[in-house]
Amino acid sequence: MSSHQSPALQFSNVHYTIDDIAILHNVSGCFPKGKITALVGPSGAGKTTLLKLCNGLLSPTSGSICVNSQPIDQFEPPQLRRHIGMVLQNSPMLKGSVYDNLALPFRLKGEQLTKEEAVNLLEQTGLQRSFLEADALNLSGGQRQKVSIARTLGNQSSVLLLDEITSSLDRTSVQEIETLILRLNKDNGTSVIWITHNLEQAMRVSDYLWVMMNGQVVETGDPSLLDSPANEQVAKFVKGEQS
Amino acid sequence: MSYLTLALTLVFVLIPLLLSKSLGLGLEKDTVIATVRSIIQLLAVGYVLNFVFDSESFLFIFLMVALMIAAATQNARKKGTGIRGVTWKLTLTFVSIELLTQSILIGFNIVPATAQYIISLSGMVVGNSMVLAILFLNRFSAEVESNRDIGELILSLGGTPKQAIHQQLITSIKASMIPTIESQKTIGLVQLPGMMSGQIIAGADPIQAVQFQLLVLFLLLSTAALTSVLLGFLVYPTLFNERMQQIPWK
Structure with missing residues (x-):
C-alpha cells in the first residue's frame, strides 16, 4: 500500500480465540480509506470473523484494531456499527414486509423511513417498487441479498463490510450490485471490504487485496498479485478456485 | 379421614404400578419413590404447619x-x-x-x-x-x-x-x-x-x-x-x- 493511502481500518497483531481454538492468528495490516479491498481465501480461513471484528460484533482476544487511527473500543458500539455497516452472509430477514426490513436501521435510531426513501434504497439494488410490500420471508436467495444490501445502505456508512453478497445472484444481478458498490465507492468515497470466493470478481472490483488462510494473512497488495502469487499456498488456492 | 382410610387410597397407586409392570413402562421404581416422598413430605409439612399455626x-x-x-x-x-x-x-x-x-x-x-x-x-x-x-x-x-x-x-x-x-x-x-x-x-x-x-x-x-x-x-x-x-x-x-x-x- 502506498504511503498516501491512510487506513480506514488498521489491524495490529490481532488474535481471536474461541474455546481455546485460534480463529485468527497475528493478523496485521490496513484497509485503505476510500478504496475497495477484496478479502479472499478458502472457507474457514477466518474472513467472516475478521469482518465481525471490524464491525464490533466480536472483539479481539489480543492485539488492536484502529478505525481512523482511533482504537475501536473508544467508539460506542451502536455508533461504530452505523459508521461501519455490514451486510451479513446469510441475509437474515425480519418477519414482515420488505419495507419493514428497510425501515429497521431507521427504527433503531428512532427515525422513520418514508415510502419514497424506501423505494430509492430498493431501486439502488435493482429491485422494483412493487417489492416494497412483499413478504420478506418469501423472497428468493438473490432478492434477500439485494434487500439486505439496501437495508444496510440505510445507515449511510463510511465503511461497508460485504460478506459474499453476490453468492446467490445471477450474472445480471451480480453486475448491478458491482456497479452499485463501485458507484458508492466513487461518489461517496465509501471504503469497502468485500469477502468473495469469486477471484475474477475480486480482481474486477478491488483496488487492494488480502489473502487469508488458516486464520492468517498470507498476502496483501495489488489484486494483480493473484496472476502470479509469490506464496505457494496462495498459488495452490488460486489454481483450485479457478479450475 | 382416618389413617386406615388413607391407607386404602394406596389402591390408586397400585393401578399405575400394575399398568407399568404389565406394559413394560419401567416406571415402577419412580412411582414408588414419588409415592413415598409425597407421603413423607406432606405429612411433615402438615405437622410443621400445625406447629406454626399454633405458635x-x-x-x-x-x-x-x-x-x-x-x-x-x-x-x-x-x-x-x-x-x-x-x-x-x-x-x-x-x-x-x-x-x-x-x-x-x-x-x-x-x-x-x-x-x-x-x-x-x-x-x-x-x-x-x-x-x-x-x-x-x-x-x-x-x-x-x-x-x-x-x-x-x-x-x-x-x-x-x-x-x-x-x-x-x-x-x-x-x-x-x-x-x-x-x-x-x-x-x-x-x-x-x-x-x-x-x-x-x-x-x-x-x-x-x-x-x-x-x-x-x-x-x-x-x-x-x-x-x-x-x-x-x-x-x-x-x-x-x-x-x-x-x-x-x-
Whole structure:
C-alpha cells in the first residue's frame, strides 16, 4: 500500500480465540480509506470473523484494531456499527414486509423511513417498487441479498463490510450490485471490504487485496498479485478456485 | 379421614404400578419413590404447619416462606444454566412477587394477616411463579438460540441489546403466560380447581369456596405476568457483554 493511502481500518497483531481454538492468528495490516479491498481465501480461513471484528460484533482476544487511527473500543458500539455497516452472509430477514426490513436501521435510531426513501434504497439494488410490500420471508436467495444490501445502505456508512453478497445472484444481478458498490465507492468515497470466493470478481472490483488462510494473512497488495502469487499456498488456492 | 382410610387410597397407586409392570413402562421404581416422598413430605409439612399455626409467630411464618422461595429457586435455576447470576435473579423475582402480592392481600384487608392465610397463599404464589419461571426460561433460551442471526442483524445495524432481544423476550413472556390464561378460560367448565373442591369436600359453603378460588385465580394471573416480565428484564442483559456483543447461552 502506498504511503498516501491512510487506513480506514488498521489491524495490529490481532488474535481471536474461541474455546481455546485460534480463529485468527497475528493478523496485521490496513484497509485503505476510500478504496475497495477484496478479502479472499478458502472457507474457514477466518474472513467472516475478521469482518465481525471490524464491525464490533466480536472483539479481539489480543492485539488492536484502529478505525481512523482511533482504537475501536473508544467508539460506542451502536455508533461504530452505523459508521461501519455490514451486510451479513446469510441475509437474515425480519418477519414482515420488505419495507419493514428497510425501515429497521431507521427504527433503531428512532427515525422513520418514508415510502419514497424506501423505494430509492430498493431501486439502488435493482429491485422494483412493487417489492416494497412483499413478504420478506418469501423472497428468493438473490432478492434477500439485494434487500439486505439496501437495508444496510440505510445507515449511510463510511465503511461497508460485504460478506459474499453476490453468492446467490445471477450474472445480471451480480453486475448491478458491482456497479452499485463501485458507484458508492466513487461518489461517496465509501471504503469497502468485500469477502468473495469469486477471484475474477475480486480482481474486477478491488483496488487492494488480502489473502487469508488458516486464520492468517498470507498476502496483501495489488489484486494483480493473484496472476502470479509469490506464496505457494496462495498459488495452490488460486489454481483450485479457478479450475 | 382416618389413617386406615388413607391407607386404602394406596389402591390408586397400585393401578399405575400394575399398568407399568404389565406394559413394560419401567416406571415402577419412580412411582414408588414419588409415592413415598409425597407421603413423607406432606405429612411433615402438615405437622410443621400445625406447629406454626399454633405458635402464631411471624418469625416462623417468615421462615416457612423463605424455605418455599429457596426450594423454588433451587428447582428453577437448573433451567437457567448459563445465565450469569441466575440464582439471585430468580430469588429477587420470587421475593418481589411475594412481597407485592402479600402487601396487596393484607394491605387491602382481603385476607387476615394470619399464618393460615399467608402460608397457604404464599405456597400457591411461589409454586406458580416457579413453574412460570421454568416455562419462561425454557422458551427464552430456545427463542434466543433460534434467532441469533436476527439478534446479530439488529446489533450490526447499530441496535442496542434491548432492541436485539425485544421480539424474543415478548414471544417468551407471552408463551409462558398463555397456559395460565387458557386454563382460567375453561375453569369451572372443564375442571373444578383443587382448592375449591377441597374446601367443598371439607364442608365449606360452595359460594364461599368459589370466592376464595376467584381470589387465587386472580392472584395467579398477576403472578404469571409478574414472573415472566421481571425475570425477562433481569435475564436479558446477561446475554450481552459490555461491548454489546451476544454471549452464547451455554
